[in-house]
Amino acid sequence: MTSPSDVQPAAAAPARGDEKAVVLVGPMGAGKTSIGRKLAKALAATFRDTDAIVVREHGPIPELFRTRGEQTFRELERHAVAEALAAGGVVSLGGGAVLDPRTREDLRAHRVVFLTVALPAVRGRIAGANRPLLEGADPVAEWRRIFDERRPLYEEVAGLEIDTSTGPISGVVARIADWVRQSAEEGSR
Template sequence: MTPSSDGHAAGAIVFVGPMGAGKSSLGKRVARALGLPFTDTDTAIVRAHGPIAELFAREGEARFREIEREAVRTALEGGGVVALGGGAVLSAETRERLRAHRVVLLTVDETAIAHRIRGQKRPLLNGDVDPVAEWARIRAEREPLYAEVADAVFDTSRGPTQRTVERIVAWLRGDEPADDETTARAARTEEES
């Protein structure tokens, strides 16, 4: 899906990527810059079901993913700017839904993530694991799925957050290229034509 000149094409603007990449914080700022509503699916889940770590412990990952799929569906129907949880792309149903929206993949390297996730409670990084090594394993497992849905990629590892926001808004308006215009989604779109 191509960006529009005003950043307001049909469908939502969706942020995907690994945990800690900045989907929620950048998503809010991009929404504000474009005058659009913002929805964070993790926040919606917490509002309806309580803390995600407790939901994982109480009902397991499979049930959490069901709840997440419904939260994603609802958020996408609402339009605006939507930040998805890092694992939302594990669902084939969610990946299919994302075809109708502009998807921004945020990436981050291990050095930057080590500072960002230190001391945070994240369900998949708890226990007797090295959090950065586990984060890297999860990211590597999900990378092909992120690439499948992404229209553009922006690296959030370094540089001022506001500059990243400005670059994303410029890309959405068609004024500036992304760090990477992904080829997987472009190839899939050509096959469908």
């Protein structure tokens, strides 16, 4: 494992035309990973989940929070985000990745979709989840507080916002894929 001082975020590659990544941002439980996998298939692109990159390289996220702290996790997350953006394709960011101003700046070069979800729908999605930031007496209230705090950042970076509270995932995927294709056509003119 690397120490926080060893982590040097890779610079996100400049994106041009179809080299832009399609990036999914949003709160815990919005469906970024599930939708991202299906979207990658629909676009014939690779899929990268920054939380999965952190886990693969450094171990389980709850363990990182316990043993190394949130600040170290955020540094490792920043490195994973830069790596995923540079590789392109479809990228799912962890819910807190937008807290880093460098990440928000990097996202300007990509197609970013804000996946949102209503509180009643997210209740079932986060129940029993092993999410360090939701530990405590009322995980739903904590989710709401975190979402309210981060929402302006998601809105700042996104070119498209979609609510995932209801309806089939396939509809969300189709809508994003159409938007990506349209923005690629507009970018090539």
